[in-house]
Amino acid sequence: MVPRSHSCKETTCLNTTDLECVGTLEELFEPLGLIAETSSGFVSYAKMKPVEGQTRVPLVGIKTFRSSCALELDIELEFLEMLLREPKDHLVRILGLYRDEKLNLHCVMEYADCDLWAFLNQNGAMDEGRAKRMLFQVATGLKQLYDMGFWHLDVSLENILVFQNGDHLKLSDFGSVWPITTEVDAIDACHGKTLYYPPELAYSDSVLVSKVGSFSFGVIMFALLFGKLPFDQASSENEYFLALSYGDVEDVLEMIKEETQVSVSNDACNLLRKLFCLERERCEVSDIFKDVWFNS
Numbered sequence: 238m239v240p241r242s243h244s245c246k247e248t249t250c251l252n253t254t255d256l257e258c259v260g261t262l263e264e265l266f267e268p269l270g271l272i273a274e275t276s277s278g279f280v281s282y283a284k285m286k287p288v289e290g291q292t293r294v295p296l297v298g299i300k301t302f303r304s305s306c307a308l309e310l311d312i313e314l315e316f317l318e319m320l321l322r323e324p325k326d327h328l329v330r331i332l333g334l335y336r337d338e339k340l341n342l343h344c345v346m347e348y349a350d351c352d353l354w355a356f357l358n359q360n361g362a363m364d365e366g367r368a369k370r371m372l373f374q375v376a377t378g379l380k381q382l383y384d385m386g387f388w389h390l391d392v393s394l395e396n397i398l399v400f401q402n403g404d405h406l407k408l409s410d411f412g413s414v415w416p417i418t419t420e421v422d423a424i425d426a427c428h429g430k431t432l433y434y435p436p437e438l439a440y441s442d443s444v445l446v447s448k449v450g451s452f453s454f455g456v457i458m459f460a461l462l463f464g465k466l467p468f469d470q471a472s473s474e475n476e477y478f479l480a481l482s483y484g485d486v487e488d489v490l491e492m493i494k495e496e497t498q499v500s501v502s503n504d505a506c507n508l509l510r511k512l513f514c515l516e517r518e519r520c521e522v523s524d525i526f527k528d529v530w531f532n533s
Contacts, residue, residue, distance in 0.1 A: 304340035327378035349398035362464030391429030392453035431471035436482035455512025
């Protein structure tokens with residue numbers, strides 16, 4: 238159960254949606270359990286209390302941000318409010334934003350079957366047809382973010398939610414969204430999971446923001462096709478990481494094919510080369526939709 242120190246009493250709804258989430262958090266939801274602790278708070282799940290004449294989703298996820306982290310939430314809160322007003326097909330649906338008497342912020346969102354990491358662990362490597370359908374949805378979610386004026390700097394299997402047994406995917410966890418500006422087009426530190434970040438960030442002063450998302454997308458594509466991440470340690474001690482840091486994509490693909498005994502088409506490998514090559518040659522997410530593999 239959610240700890241008593243994180244009580245949902247006396248909360249005020251900041252926004253509502255067409256699901257008619259009107260009332261306090263305690264009036265609307267019955268806490269069921271804790272999912273995970275985060276650096277800024279915790280994630281739990283709850284059951285919506287039935288209201289006569291209204292259609293309600295049975296379970297929701299609630300991400301709680303401690304008030305002490307308020308100054309760090311400006312960008313994320315701006316994005317969440319935009320997403321609350323204008324839901325997108327491949328971004329997790331925000332159902333309401335609430336503040337309690339301690340000024341903790343509670344973000345209520347739709348509840349998924351699982352994340353893509355858990356789905357992959359359960360099902361193993363995907364055939365190219367299914368992987369392509371999943372990846373198209375991930376790319377669409379990234380484009381929807383871009384159209385809203387943001388990058389997602391923590392694109393990972395763990396931050397992609399699975400609905401309808403894998404038929405519908407949505408991006409989530411917007412703590413690392415980054416506004417698209419002409420003033421800042423590069424980052425000098427990892428804002429997400431190192432296993433999804435371009436290796437050159439370990440050896441250079443900065444990397445273009447637009448090229449971070451495409452490399453992360455490549456990691457997800459690689460994982461779906463081969464059933465594992467391209468490297469499990471972001472250091473020169475890992476031969477795959479070291480090879481990719483020098484742009485030796487071909488060597489990595491040949492080694493992983495031999496290791497996993499998975500057959501992947503030439504078109505799929507060509508797209509992986511475009512996503513994993515060094516920054517100056519790497520394609521951007523917008524280029525993915527024009528790729529031969531996606532359109533075959």
